[in-house]
Amino acid sequence: MSYTALYRKFRPDNFDDVKGQDHIVTTLTNQIKHNRIGHAYLFCGTRGTGKTTVAKILAKAVNCEHPVNGSPCNECAMCKAIQAGTAMNVIEIDAASNNGVDNIREIREEVSYRPTEGNYKVYIIDEVHMLSTGAFNALLKTLEEPPSYVMFILATTEAHKIPITILSRCQRYDFHRITIDTIAARLDELLKIEGVEAEEKAVRYVAKAGDGSMRDALSLLDQCIAFYLGQTLTYDKVLDVLGAVDTEVFSKLLRKVIQGDVTSSIHILEELIVGGRELSQFVGDFTWYLRNLLLVKTSENPEEAIDVSSENMKLLKEESTMLEVETLMRYIRIFSDLSNQIRYATQKRVLVEIALIKLCRPAMETNLDSVLDRIRSLEQQMAERPVQQVIVQNGAVSQPGGMTDAAGDSVLGGKKEAAPVKAAPEDLQKIVAGWRAITGQTSGMFKQMLQKAVPKYNGETGEPILYVEFQDFLGQSYVDNPEAKQELQEVIARQTGKTVEIQMLVANQHQHTNLSRITVDQAIRENIHMDVVMEEDPNEE
Numbered sequence: 447m448s449y450t451a452l453y454r455k456f457r458p459d460n461f462d463d464v465k466g467q468d469h470i471v472t473t474l475t476n477q478i479k480h481n482r483i484g485h486a487y488l489f490c491g492t493r494g495t496g497k498t499t500v501a502k503i504l505a506k507a508v509n510c511e512h513p514v515n516g517s518p519c520n521e522c523a524m525c526k527a528i529q530a531g532t533a534m535n536v537i538e539i540d541a542a543s544n545n546g547v548d549n550i551r552e553i554r555e556e557v558s559y560r561p562t563e564g565n566y567k568v569y570i571i572d573e574v575h576m577l578s579t580g581a582f583n584a585l586l587k588t589l590e591e592p593p594s595y596v597m598f599i600l601a602t603t604e605a606h607k608i609p610i611t612i613l614s615r616c617q618r619y620d621f622h623r624i625t626i627d628t629i630a631a632r633l634d635e636l637l638k639i640e641g642v643e644a645e646e647k648a649v650r651y652v653a654k655a656g657d658g659s660m661r662d663a664l665s666l667l668d669q670c671i672a673f674y675l676g677q678t679l680t681y682d683k684v685l686d687v688l689g690a691v692d693t694e695v696f697s698k699l700l701r702k703v704i705q706g707d708v709t710s711s712i713h714i715l716e717e718l719i720v721g722g723r724e725l726s727q728f729v730g731d732f733t734w735y736l737r738n739l740l741l742v743k744t745s746e747n748p749e750e751a752i753d754v755s756s757e758n759m760k761l762l763k764e765e766s767t768m769l770e771v772e773t774l775m776r777y778i779r780i781f782s783d784l785s786n787q788i789r790y791a792t793q794k795r796v797l798v799e800i801a802l803i804k805l806c807r808p809a810m811e812t813n814l815d816s817v818l819d820r821i822r823s824l825e826q827q828m829a830e831r832p833v834q835q836v837i838v839q840n841g842a843v844s845q846p847g848g849m850t851d852a853a854g855d856s857v858l859g860g861k862k863e864a865a866p867v868k869a870a871p872e873d874l875q876k877i878v879a880g881w882r883a884i885t886g887q888t889s890g891m892f893k894q895m896l897q898k899a900v901p902k903y904n905g906e907t908g909e910p911i912l913y914v915e916f917q918d919f920l921g922q923s924y925v926d927n928p929e930a931k932q933e934l935q936e937v938i939a940r941q942t943g944k945t946v947e948i949q950m951l952v953a954n955q956h957q958h959t960n961l962s963r964i965t966v967d968q969a970i971r972e973n974i975h976m977d978v979v980m981e982e983d984p985n986e987e
């Protein structure tokens with residue numbers, strides 16, 4: 447008997463078995479139950495989140511002779527034919543290889559004929575963003591006046607590449623990355639069916655390695671089972687098969703990075719490569735390690751927030767005192783950028799080396815995070831040189847209003863007090879400094895809107911309220927939306943450890959005339975504890 451890959455064998459054939467996409471399943475089954483089926487659907491989301499699986503179930507459900515609660519029965523002739531891929535009325539097209547005008551014209555001609563079997567002719571176009579401009583135009587003509595018996599299901603990993611004219615004609619569904627808990631629960635279920643014993647820790651590791659993709663997690667599980675056929679799957683075995691690295695190495699590497707020790711960091715990488723470790727995996731795991739560290743640093747009860755052994759927790763706690771939240775966020779950003787690039791790169795090793803050097807040497811980068819990092823290391827040098835501090839204090843004396851203690855805030859704050867606009871509270875500045883990382887943690891349309899939004903504060907009172915000003919009227923749907931507000935608050939709390947009051951607004955549609963931009967410039971100045979500009983002309987005194 448030939449072996450069927452787990453993800454094929456256990457591919458859901460009805461809506462109930464689709465995991466982690468409840469919001470989509472509920473909407474679709476309701477539409478089917480109430481016979482309010484649309485003509486064009488757009489399924490967006492990263493790979494392995496169930497887009498084509500759901501598309502197939504939907505194709506069956508609308509054609510099924512006796513649908514059960516909005517799900518296909520999987521027993522009738524139509525269900526069976528579609529499942530087997532022999533149905534004439536369900537056409538699957540991979541736009542990656544059929545992306546020309548002619549391919550779509552063919553569809554346009556075909557749609558004029560009613561289906562010979564079933565109720566609907568369903569076209570499932572996968573990777574639809576790959577279509578050429580001409581093909582999109584041809585598709586648009588069909589979408590504009592679809593015959594009643596035609597249904598399009600477009601699937602894509604890159605929704606931003608779809609023309610707005612197409613988007614506006616589709617019902618859009620965003621498939622979420624599936625959580626580790628959901629994946630782990632599914633893996634457990636399947637392992638039981640397969641009669642394979644596995645340690646909980648091993649299963650969780652595989653679930654985590656799937657990185658939000660059920661398909662990837664199942665493929666990895668397949669590899670592990672195949673390698674140790676008939677044996678209990680332990681954590682160590684999983685690490686071995688997946689080429690994963692023990693956390694102790696991450697701890698060693700991180701400490702070298704914090705010390706700015708490029709040579710030792712590269713040496714540790716070298717050892718990993720010699721040990722046969724897979725680099726993309728290493729990058730993903732190290733990013734995860736940094737993420738755990740951030741949680742340890744920012745949460746009150748890290749033991750509840752993350753799932754590591756007590757020895758590892760001890761290391762993480764030690765490390766959390768060695769670096770600032772902003773530095774850690776910069777590390778995470780560099781490594782998560784890297785994990786996106788590395789997947790398709792040929793020179794993986796060089797990319798990882800460059801990233802490690804970037805971590806060790808903030809001077810090589812020019813964005814705000816790294817500038818803050820450089821300021822911090824300058825500060826440290828300043829603190830070790832008392833002569834320089836005198837200059838600072840001299841400057842401060844001439845500005846008594848803004849003087850604070852050595853570890854306190856900028857003396858520049860005093861200067862600004864005379865101006866009509868007060869400085870934004872420090873917490874807000876931190877949030878804005880990390881805006882990219884913060885908004886990156888949200889998803890879908892909300893993420894897009896947030897990334898274009900301008901974070902503001904009340905420049906008159908300087909009260910610690912974050913005003914998120916959407917630049918587009920579409921932001922209206924998030925104003926007064928408690929869930930959106932809570933999502934953003936939670937992300938901010940996770941990233942910065944601060945709870946902040948948020949108000950969302952749409953530009954040109956609100957009455958708050960005293961709002962000011964929280965500028966990057968200000969954030970830098972506020973973080974410069976020593977005031978270089980302070981060396982004033984002595985003749986002035």
Ligand SMILES: [Zn+2]
Nearest residue numbers: 510519522525
């Ligand atoms: Zn059926």
